[in-house]
Amino acid sequence: MKTYYIRRRYLLLLILLPLMLCLLLLLQDWRQGREALSMPLVGLTVVVDAGHGGADPGVVGVSGVLEKDINLAVAQKLAALLENAGATVIMTRDADLFLGENKRGDLQARVDAAVGADLLISVHGNSFPQQSSSCGAQVFYASNNAAGERLAVAMQKCLAAVSADGHRQALPHASSYLLKHCSCPAVVAEVGFLSNAAEERQLTDDAYQWQLAWAMLEGIVAYRQDGSAENAVGNQE
Ligand SMILES: [Zn+2]
Numbered sequence: 001m002k003t004y005y006i007r008r009r010y011l012l013l014l015i016l017l018p019l020m021l022c023l024l025l026l027l028q029d030w031r032q033g034r035e036a037l038s039m040p041l042v043g044l045t046v047v048v049d050a051g052h053g054g055a056d057p058g059v060v061g062v063s064g065v066l067e068k069d070i071n072l073a074v075a076q077k078l079a080a081l082l083e084n085a086g087a088t089v090i091m092t093r094d095a096d097l098f099l100g101e102n103k104r105g106d107l108q109a110r111v112d113a114a115v116g117a118d119l120l121i122s123v124h125g126n127s128f129p130q131q132s133s134s135c136g137a138q139v140f141y142a143s144n145n146a147a148g149e150r151l152a153v154a155m156q157k158c159l160a161a162v163s164a165d166g167h168r169q170a171l172p173h174a175s176s177y178l179l180k181h182c183s184c185p186a187v188v189a190e191v192g193f194l195s196n197a198a199e200e201r202q203l204t205d206d207a208y209q210w211q212l213a214w215a216m217l218e219g220i221v222a223y224r225q226d227g228s229a230e231n232a233v234g235n236q237e
Pocket residue numbers: 051052058059067124125
């Protein structure tokens with residue numbers, strides 16, 4: 001009887017072990033699937049650049065709002081959302097700082113921060129006082145950078161859903177030092193016009209800043225999911 005009992009235990013083990021292995025594999029698949037859904041940017045290093053800072057305020061809004069402050073507020077929110085999505089985030093500045101001894105040095109410091117990164121997102125504000133009705137977010141890319149263009153188009157599409165003027169298109173930027181010299185796909189995201197009184201007010205609103213940051217995140221996720229991020233790394237000037 002004792003022998004029979006041991007054999008039965010072995011038999012149970014023989015049946016249970018494969019079942020347990022299957023369960024473990026299923027659990028691993030489920031975990032990986034859940035991670036892909038909830039953390040779609042794992043493995044991506046993103047430089048988030050809040051434009052201007054310190055002695056350089058950027059453009060000044062109609063009621064005195066400084067571009068550098070809006071840039072930082074939106075950049076910090078974008079950085080938080082990116083980290084939550086699994087990305088590794090490098091911020092060029094996380095305070096009211098100028099990053100060089102002069103404008104060129106400041107821009108070069110931002111370019112240097114992107115060495116080895118997968119993407120750079122530079123947050124800026126726009127101004128066109130000659131036409132105070134101008135409004136809406138607009139994303140720019142370097143004209144010789146196909147990956148940057150894909151990212152800009154994806155981000156523009158998402159920003160159009162929350163921005164005041166949803167008809168703007170992503171455009172190439174010929175004179176941006178940052179876009180021209182950045183070693184990874186890069187965009188300059190102009191989040192809105194500080195020369196438009198209504199949009200200037202909107203840009204200071206915390207909830208609206210989160211909406212903008214969320215739209216930018218969606219653009220980055222869409223860009224990565226179309227498979228272009230991996231192909232784009234190293235495909236630069
Ligand atoms: Zn700017």
